[in-house]
Amino acid sequence: MSTGKGAAREIKDTVGPHGIGDINARGERLVEWCGEHDYFITNTGTQFQNQPRRCWTGMSPGDRGRNQIDFIIAPKRFRNYAILSSKSMPGTDCGSGHVPLVCVMRIKLKKLKKPKQTLKFQYDALKKNVEPKRKFNVTIENKFAVLDELTEVEQKWGQKKECTENLSQRKRIGSTKNG
Numbered sequence: 142m143s144t145g146k147g148a149a150r151e152i153k154d155t156v157g158p159h160g161i162g163d164i165n166a167r168g169e170r171l172v173e174w175c176g177e178h179d180y181f182i183t184n185t186g187t188q189f190q191n192q193p194r195r196c197w198t199g200m201s202p203g204d205r206g207r208n209q210i211d212f213i214i215a216p217k218r219f220r221n222y223a224i225l226s227s228k229s230m231p232g233t234d235c236g237s238g239h240v241p242l243v244c245v246m247r248i249k250l251k252k253l254k255k256p257k258q259t260l261k262f263q264y265d266a267l268k269k270n271v272e273p274k275r276k277f278n279v280t281i282e283n284k285f286a287v288l289d290e291l292t293e294v295e296q297k298w299g300q301k302k303e304c305t306e307n308l309s310q311r312k313r314i315g316s317t318k319n320g
Contacts, residue, residue, distance in 0.1 A: 154217070156185050171212070181220055183213040183227035183244055198229050198240045213244045223247050281305065 155175045156164075164172070175181060184198070199210035213227055225245040233241050268274070284304045 155181050171214075175214060179217045180214050181217050183215050183224055184229065184242055185209070185212070198242060199238055211239055211242055213242050215244075219246070 155172055171182075198212075199208045211229075215224055223246050225247060227242070227244040229240045229242050231240050235241060281304070285301060
């Protein structure tokens with residue numbers, strides 16, 4: 142990575158000043174990836190500083206050394222309002238050299254909108270059943286006879302369309318929901 146001021150600022154925005162230990166080649170690749178995709182590492186103290194024992198996440202065999210090797214990565218847009226704290230939980234017995242990480246977040250779930258149900262005509266049902274077809278035709282002819290007195294074409298079309306839809310919904314003939 143270059144050592145210019147822009148690169149240093151980008152690293153500072155991604156990593157933060159409170160990490161433990163030196164960064165290796167894998168860590169540099171992680172920082173580069175986070176910088177390219179607008180992510181930041183929450184448990185390096187970019188927003189809040191933890192005690193040193195709340196920062197290390199890995200212990201070498203024989204308890205010879207402690208390192209920060211596990212990270213929680215989040216989008217930068219969540220930095221100021223969504224992520225409240227991020228820390229490790231030392232002393233947790235998980236049967237591994239790793240220490241669990243905890244990130245407290247404020248989440249507001251969005252209410253999903255149900256798609257509007259549209260009615261589609263089942264023309265096959267009207268073709269197969271003779272009796273519902275006959276009833277439907279008689280009723281529609283009676284309704285259309287009254288509508289023929291209207292003079293404007295747009296008015297006639299709107300009334301005929303509305304009449305057909307209402308009749309098919311009321312009689313449950315030839316219509317289905319969403320498909």
